[in-house]
Amino acid sequence: MASGPADGAGTAEGVSWRLIGPAAGLSEKRCRLMYSSLGHGSDVCLFYVKGEFFAMDARCAHSGGPLCEGDIEEADGVLQVFCPWHDYDFDLRTGKSGTSLQQKVHEVKLEDGNVC
Numbered sequence: 001m002a003s004g005p006a007d008g009a010g011t012a013e014g015v016s017w018r019l020i021g022p023a024a025g026l027s028e029k030r031c032r033l034m035y036s037s038l039g040h041g042s043d044v045c046l047f048y049v050k051g052e053f054f055a056m057d058a059r060c061a062h063s064g065g066p067l068c069e070g071d072i073e074e075a076d077g078v079l080q081v082f083c084p085w086h087d088y089d090f091d092l093r094t095g096k097s098g099t100s101l102q103q104k105v106h107e108v109k110l111e112d113g114n115v116c
Contacts, residue, residue: 020046020115026053031068031081033058044106046115047072047092049079053115054092055106056081062088062101 020026020034027048034055036042043058045068060067065085072081072092079092088097095103109116 017109017116023053023110023113023115026115030072033066033068045081046108047081049092050074053108053110054079055108056090056092056095057104057106060085060088061090061097061103062086062099067103 026032026046030048032046034044034046036044041059044055045058047054047056049072056067058067059065060083062083063085065083065088067081067083067090069084070081071084072079074080080089081092082089088099088101090097090101090103093105095105097103
């Protein structure tokens, strides 16, 4: 998963990448909460939907609700997660909401059978 330059992970093209784990195991669940060593506010949800991995900050931009517990739906070709607290929706690819809210997303790549 792409992260900031101070994370100490391998760098490629100016972006730091962190090895998450084998894609085969990570694809068994629709959402996994990835705990950050930086604390609760930096945790990330890793989603696996329709054969693709997506990542975004784990706490809803509205009130901090747990997005990993939200429903995932597709509407007009857009995959969205809905916050279980107040039903705010966020596009898994862009983090944009039907409201003015924006959820931070993280780039994910597959490399040698691993999610990074």
